[in-house]
Amino acid sequence: MSESLAELKRLQQAxxxxxxxxxxxxxxxxxSLLCNGNLLLEGLPGTAKTRSIKTLGKVLSADLGRIQFTPDLLPSDVTGTEVYHSGGDGEQLTFQPGPIFANLVLADEINRAPAKVQAALLEAMxxxxxxxxxxxxxxxELFMVLATQNPIEQEGTYPLPEAQMDRFLMxxxxxxxxxxxxxxxxxxVRGEEAPSQKPDLSPVDQSHxxxxxxxxxQLSIAENIERYxxxxxxxxxxxxxxxxxxxxHWINVGSSPRASIALDKAARAHAWLKAKDFVDPDDVRAVAHAILGHRLILSYDALADGITPQDVVNEILKQVAIA
Known part of the structure; x- marks a missing residue:
């Protein structure tokens, strides 16, 4: 096992x-981090979405930016803005970076922000x-956005358009x-509240x-896997x-070429984390749901019948054979 793989395994365990x-x-x-991509997490409150990226930032000793998306947020609240200064050097405008200028950015409840703010974030991504x-x-150089959204709250939300959803790797x-x-x-949590029991997490160097x-x-991937x-x-x-x-009958609009690129990258990363030097069909299947599901637009009939994107991906995996 290479040193970098051992360190990433330690990060995963932490x-x-x-x-x-x-x-x-x-x-x-x-x-997502290994693929230099961005991740969208959808989950109910209290499911450790924020805790996940905070732990990642702590172990990597990475800068963590957090944006709490609200309907009154402005694009400059994300990207930063020029600030007027008057002093000994005269009057000047200096750029004040926003929270997007961090290694890891938590975009909390991204669907609560209006379209202009979402566009500003996704353009930066x-x-x-x-x-x-x-x-x-x-x-x-080390940069990843982890965006979250709550699936049960609809009032006061602005769902991400499909074209913007496509920007997320997974x-x-x-x-x-x-x-x-x-x-x-x-x-x-009980143990963490006792100072003597808090874990001592030695950081993982970002160079890994x-x-x-x-x-x-450098991982080998056969042509039949590429065609798969x-x-x-x-x-x-x-x-x-x-x-x-x-x-x-279920699919109205299919996935863009970003899906193919993402499948290739993510399957390679999955194989590498499993200490393999080649990509096999199981690596592709392991990441297929996270990559294809949010890139599908289902038909009215599918939605009426309660079919989910995950059901569609399951059927695709069942139907498509390896050449």
């Missing part, structure tokens, strides 16, 4: 110890830079923990993230290829 019962979420956060008053400012839905995990959470990204690019990735995405665009399934 996060799983702090976020009990959400190992899939922790793995998805790490995959895509371009990795911010332009204010004609000047461009680069975001940090979307994860978090459920409430089971009985044993809930008991573990109670004991964990960049070394891991280089290693992931393409076939999964094409099944969302042309479901009539599978007349024996319900796909053509």
């Amino acid at each position: 996060m799983e110890a702090a976020v009990i019962g959400q190992s899939d979420v922790v793995e998805s956060i790490l995959i 895509e371009e990795r830079q911010v332009t204010v008053a004609g000047k461009t400012y680069q975001l940090p 979307k994860i839905t978090i459920d409430y923990p089971d009985d044993e995990a809930e008991l573990g959470i109670i004991r964990l 993230i960049f070394a891991a990204r280089e290693a992931i690019l 990735i393409v076939a999964l995405v094409m099944a969302t665009r042309d479901p009539s290829r599978y007349p024996d399934s319900q796909l053509q």
